[in-house]
Amino acid sequence: MTTDKTDSGPMQAKRTQAGTTRNNPRRELVENQIFEQAIALFSERGFAATSLQDIAKATGLTRPALYHYVNNKDDLLAKLVDQDTGGIADQLHEVSADSTRSALDRLHSMVYESALRLALDPARFRLLLRSESELPEALFHAYDTGRRRVLKEFTTVIQDGINAGQMRPGNARTAALAIIGMTNWIAWWHTPGQKSTAEKIAVQFADMAVASLALPNERCEAMDGPRGAISLLRQDIDLLENLLADRPSGKGD
Secondary structure, three states: OOOOOOOOOHHHHHHHHHHHHOOOHHHHHHHHHHHHHHHHHHHHHOOOOOOHHHHHHHHOOOHHHHOOOOOOHHHHHHHHHHHHHHHHHHHHHHHHOOOOOOHHHHHHHHHHHHHHHHHHOHHHHHHHHHOHHHOOHHHHHHHHHHHHHHHHHHHHHHHHHHHOOOEOOOOHHHHHHHHHHHHHOHHHHOOOOOHHHHHHHHHHHHHHHHHHHEOOHHHHHHOOHHHHHHHHHHHHHHHHHHHHHHOOOOOOO
8 A cells, every 4th residue: 555654554653643642632632633534535535545635635734744643644544443443342342241231131232332333424434345455464454353353242242142042043153244234234325414313223223133133031031041942942843743733734745
């Protein structure tokens, strides 16, 4: 990837700037303004077609002044990756690891947070997808690691739900991929508006995700460890035998 100025790498620059920002509120404000303008330009023109001069002009800074805050465009893309993949992965892990909550409750919260983030700012998600081929190797690794962590957190909580008899038996990873794919699609059809609208979308998606996996209440109550599972299986077999016995015999039976 071609950059406007070389340095020791976007991730190193990001860490250095983060340490400085924490001690300087004004610098943080300017960096956030630069970041938001850069994301808007990347989304409109594409990463490769946007120069640091474009970003400086949009922010109201000269290009030399801009270098006081960023070393190159990769710094800005690195911040986006950190926020939109590493950040959500950390958030989901915190929910998934909370053993005081049921798996269904944790799954609802995880889908809600993921859907809300996408509904509030879908352009960021689309930008990252479109920029995959332009990411430097180290930055792509961070991006890919974040996505894998998100999948792992969803898979873990779904497997917890299956083991606890709260969710339908099946492949937890496949179910996680289905829920993530369903949620990610928000970025392609939703137009951001009021926060209340985004929250309603997030709640609906979380409700649908839980409903697609949750066992009926009466089966959850009966599922008390392996013996409970065997008992339910026997009931299902008895029901199936009764249904087959009631069917009229025919050549196809």
